[in-house]
Amino acid sequence: MSANRPAAVVVLAAGEGTRMKSATPKVLHEICGRSLVGHVLAAARELEPENLVVVVGHAREKVTAHLNEIDATVRTAVQAEQNGTGHAVRMGLEELGGSIDGTVVVVCGDTPLLSGETLRQLAATHSADGNAVTVLTAEVPDATGYGRIVRDGVSGAVTEIVEHKDASAAQREIREINSGVFAFDGQLLADALGKVRTDNVQGEEYLTDVLGILREAGHRVGASVAGDHREIAGINNRVQLAEARRILNDRLLTQAMLAGVTVVDPATTWVDVTVTFEQDAVVQPGTQLLGATHVGEGAEVGPNVRLKDTHVGAGARVINAVADSAFVGPQASVGPYAYLRPGSHLGVKSKVGTYVETKNASIGEGTKVPHLSYVGDATIGEYSNIGAASVFVNYDGQDKHHTTVGSHCKTGSDNMFVAPVTVGDGAYTAAGSVITKDVPPGALAVARGQQRNIEGWVARKRPGSAAAKAAEAASGERSEEG
Ligand code: UD1
Ligand code: MG
Numbered sequence: 001m002s003a004n005r006p007a008a009v010v011v012l013a014a015g016e017g018t019r020m021k022s023a024t025p026k027v028l029h030e031i032c033g034r035s036l037v038g039h040v041l042a043a044a045r046e047l048e049p050e051n052l053v054v055v056v057g058h059a060r061e062k063v064t065a066h067l068n069e070i071d072a073t074v075r076t077a078v079q080a081e082q083n084g085t086g087h088a089v090r091m092g093l094e095e096l097g098g099s100i101d102g103t104v105v106v107v108c109g110d111t112p113l114l115s116g117e118t119l120r121q122l123a124a125t126h127s128a129d130g131n132a133v134t135v136l137t138a139e140v141p142d143a144t145g146y147g148r149i150v151r152d153g154v155s156g157a158v159t160e161i162v163e164h165k166d167a168s169a170a171q172r173e174i175r176e177i178n179s180g181v182f183a184f185d186g187q188l189l190a191d192a193l194g195k196v197r198t199d200n201v202q203g204e205e206y207l208t209d210v211l212g213i214l215r216e217a218g219h220r221v222g223a224s225v226a227g228d229h230r231e232i233a234g235i236n237n238r239v240q241l242a243e244a245r246r247i248l249n250d251r252l253l254t255q256a257m258l259a260g261v262t263v264v265d266p267a268t269t270w271v272d273v274t275v276t277f278e279q280d281a282v283v284q285p286g287t288q289l290l291g292a293t294h295v296g297e298g299a300e301v302g303p304n305v306r307l308k309d310t311h312v313g314a315g316a317r318v319i320n321a322v323a324d325s326a327f328v329g330p331q332a333s334v335g336p337y338a339y340l341r342p343g344s345h346l347g348v349k350s351k352v353g354t355y356v357e358t359k360n361a362s363i364g365e366g367t368k369v370p371h372l373s374y375v376g377d378a379t380i381g382e383y384s385n386i387g388a389a390s391v392f393v394n395y396d397g398q399d400k401h402h403t404t405v406g407s408h409c410k411t412g413s414d415n416m417f418v419a420p421v422t423v424g425d426g427a428y429t430a431a432g433s434v435i436t437k438d439v440p441p442g443a444l445a446v447a448r449g450q451q452r453n454i455e456g457w458v459a460r461k462r463p464g465s466a467a468a469k470a471a472e473a474a475s476g477e478r479s480e481e482g
Pocket of ligand 1: 016
């Protein structure tokens with residue numbers, strides 16, 4: 001592999017991408033958790049190039065900031081005006097001192113499906129054949145808009161690339177197209193770029209003209225045909241963006257399934273490139289797994305789940321839930337209808353049940369928060385049970401405060417824990433309590449008004465009402481029974 005290690009990869013990302021109709025530059029649009037240019041850089045990195053230069057132009061502040069964020073070692077070259085792909089490569093080479101010895105690979109920033117493997121094949125063909133230039137081509141069903149690969153009728157050798165707009169009717173029939181990806185001899189590329197003219201329909205410096213120039217000068221020109229034409233598709237609008245997302249998502253799910261993950265409905269399961277699984281994980285329909293989400297061995301997520309940067313431990317179950325930056329311990333149970341916000345940490349075999357929201361909360365091993373509750377800024381020990389409809393009252397309108405509930409506690413339904421407050425180990429609280437003071441270990445806290453029954457109130461205040469009649473009938477039955 002290192003034999004084919006290129007001297008440089010130049011990524012073209014200066015174009016505007018008008019057809020995206022977006023305030024976001026085209027190459028920053030995302031599929032599967034990574035920008036278009038981010039995907040291209042990841043594939044380029046697999047070549048282990050000595051230099052990696054991205055040519056930026058349109059919205060270059062935004063694009064450069066993004067590049068620095070995802071890959072601090074990447075270099076950028078500025079193409080202030082977009083005078084064509086040839087001009088763009090020239091700007092890229094200037095960043096490298098004007099020319100460079102060895103192989104220069106050129107890729108476009110808007111081809112997110114291009115794999116490192118295809119790039120490696122291109123580089124291998126290029127050096128094995130001793131070419132001055134090797135173009136990556138593909139046979140496509142509809143070649144409209146693409147540059148066409150013109151081959152010699154007798155030898156089949158590539159002779160030139162003709163842009164769609166400049167092509168004759170006969171050339172437009174050709175279905176082998178230029179992917180926009182090339183491997184060049186660095187020195188010959190620099191020389192040829194100096195000879196590229198702008199006498200074409202678009203008045204631009206075409207990189208594609210380099211191929212014809214080198215061939216006419218007697219150099220070897222070759223082509224590497226991509227096995228799957230969908231890999232080289234450039235994204236120009238949001239329909240193509242969605243198509244590419246579908247293809248990449250299918251690729252990721254196929255990898256996961258072949259590695260032992262059950263994906264019940266690939267059509268409604270969406271994953272980012274950074275998601276990881278362990279064997280026998282099960283993904284039910286309607287599930288989105290994003291960022292650094294991890295689904296452990298035998299864990300089941302879905303249906304209808306959206307997890308971002310969330311760890312799901314072995315054997316855990318997450319149903320109808322949304323989670324962001326949460327940790328779900330082994331064999332824990334989440335949902336249906338739960339919302340785990342950042343800093344939620346669920347211990348082994350713990351439970352966050354139906355209509356429960358947690359934030360910055362540690363829920364110990366075996367502890368259950370089964371129904372209708374909010375747990376914010378809290379630490380709950382092991383094997384405690386939080387009664388239904390409880391609220392950890394963490395915000396006084398100005399600051400957030402912490403609540404601690406110990407281990408083996410049983411708190412009643414409809415409790416308010418007004419933070420800062422601590423409930424000691426083994427303590428109980430009565431239903432309907434507003435806990436404002438610390439509860440000692442083993443105590444029962446009761447913090448609610450005493451019940452008072454005013455006998456005969458309905459008969460006196462609501463005479464003749466349905467309630468009064470029902471009460472009267474009930475008291476008759478009571479005296480008969482007595
Ligand atoms: C280009 C090729 C065409 C090929 C197609 C594949 C040329 C002349 N044509 O056409 O043969 O079939 O790609 O998708 O090369 N860019 C710059 N600066 C510029 C112009 C473009 O950086 O001045 C960048 C764009 O951001 C984009 C890439 O180069 O990433 C390709 O440019 P684009 O305008 O999409 O070229 P096509 O017309 O699609
Ligand atoms: Mg294009």
